[in-house]
Amino acid sequence: MQIKFTAELFALLENVNSTVNCYPYKTSGMADMLKADDLRETKHGVCSDYAYTKMLMLKENGVNYAGLGIATCLNDMDQLHAVLIVSTTDGDYVLDNNSSRVLGFKEASKMYKWQVVPEYLQGKE
Numbered sequence: 001m002q003i004k005f006t007a008e009l010f011a012l013l014e015n016v017n018s019t020v021n022c023y024p025y026k027t028s029g030m031a032d033m034l035k036a037d038d039l040r041e042t043k044h045g046v047c048s049d050y051a052y053t054k055m056l057m058l059k060e061n062g063v064n065y066a067g068l069g070i071a072t073c074l075n076d077m078d079q080l081h082a083v084l085i086v087s088t089t090d091g092d093y094v095l096d097n098n099s100s101r102v103l104g105f106k107e108a109s110k111m112y113k114w115q116v117v118p119e120y121l122q123g124k125e
Helices: 007-021 030-034 047-060 105-109
Strands: 068-074 080-088 091-095 113-116
Touching: 007 047, 007 091, 047 068, 047 080, 091 105
Parallel strands: none
Antiparallel strands: 068 080, 068 113, 080 091
């Protein structure tokens, strides 16, 4: 499902991305990728925690959960990484703890090799 794109939605995406990215990153093993914690409770986490917390915050702000999905990819060092993808009528946007900006899917695709992208997110931009 695609969420209707508006300037207000994009401002919310930017706000949530920058707010959550302020939490400290926890360097740890791959096992932590298999679960996701709310950073607002743990105060630090790994990339999957950032993606999950962003998803929760968007849902709490009225964004339809059906247009949100956590995707996994490999970074330039072939390390597994998780990001939040928001599917909108204007294309898919990536909220990434490695970027202060909200990225378009194509822009993020230059940085990452996608491993698992939820089926309803087609990487449209």
